[in-house]
Amino acid sequence: xxxxxxxxxxxxxxxxxxxxxxxxxxxxxxxxxxxxxxxxxxxxxxxxxxxxxxxxxxxxxxxxxxxxxxxxxxxxxxxxxxxxxxxxx
Amino acid sequence: xxxxxxxxxxxxxxxxxxxxxxxxxxxxxxxxxxxxxxxxxxxxxxxxxxxxxxxxxxxxxxxxxxxxxxxxxxxxxxxxxxxxxxxxx
Numbered sequence: 024x025x026x027x028x029x030x031x032x033x034x035x036x037x038x039x040x041x042x043x044x045x046x047x048x049x050x051x052x053x054x055x056x057x058x059x060x061x062x063x064x065x066x067x068x069x070x071x072x073x074x075x076x077x078x079x080x081x082x083x084x085x086x087x088x089x090x091x092x093x094x095x096x097x098x099x100x101x102x103x104x105x106x107x108x109x110x111x112x
Numbered sequence: 113x114x115x116x117x118x119x120x121x122x123x124x125x126x127x128x129x130x131x132x133x134x135x136x137x138x139x140x141x142x143x144x145x146x147x148x149x150x151x152x153x154x155x156x157x158x159x160x161x162x163x164x165x166x167x168x169x170x171x172x173x174x175x176x177x178x179x180x181x182x183x184x185x186x187x188x189x190x191x192x193x194x195x196x197x198x199x200x201x
Contacts, residue, residue, distance in 0.1 A: 066154060
């Protein structure tokens, strides 16, 4: 079975986000004065093949150990079942 | 009214993703041989205040003109209503 995994990696709320601040300043200077709290993170998509329980555990392991710096970042993970053809294999 | 906007910016399917390829190679060398099709994009969150229709149009304008390079990237946008306190203003 094939699975599509979507991982959103974002800086922890307590960590300053200079890139987000820069985007926010740009938005204000472009006339979007009603914007605030801009945070920039990563969005990673990948395909995994295998049984659901194993793939779920593996996806969390990948997110935790490869995609996220746990000192400053949090992640959020979603798993979608795909057909063999949609997964492109 | 306050709104939380989540924008996912990803490279178009037809565009090569060297960062994704690098992550994929790392995953394979770490024993995740069942992984494929890794794509790395951006996840941007921001708050906007205003009426729904106006904010929706504004969010798309920001995504299109500020957050995305339309030549090589696509975006996907979601709008959530938040209470005044949750929006932190």
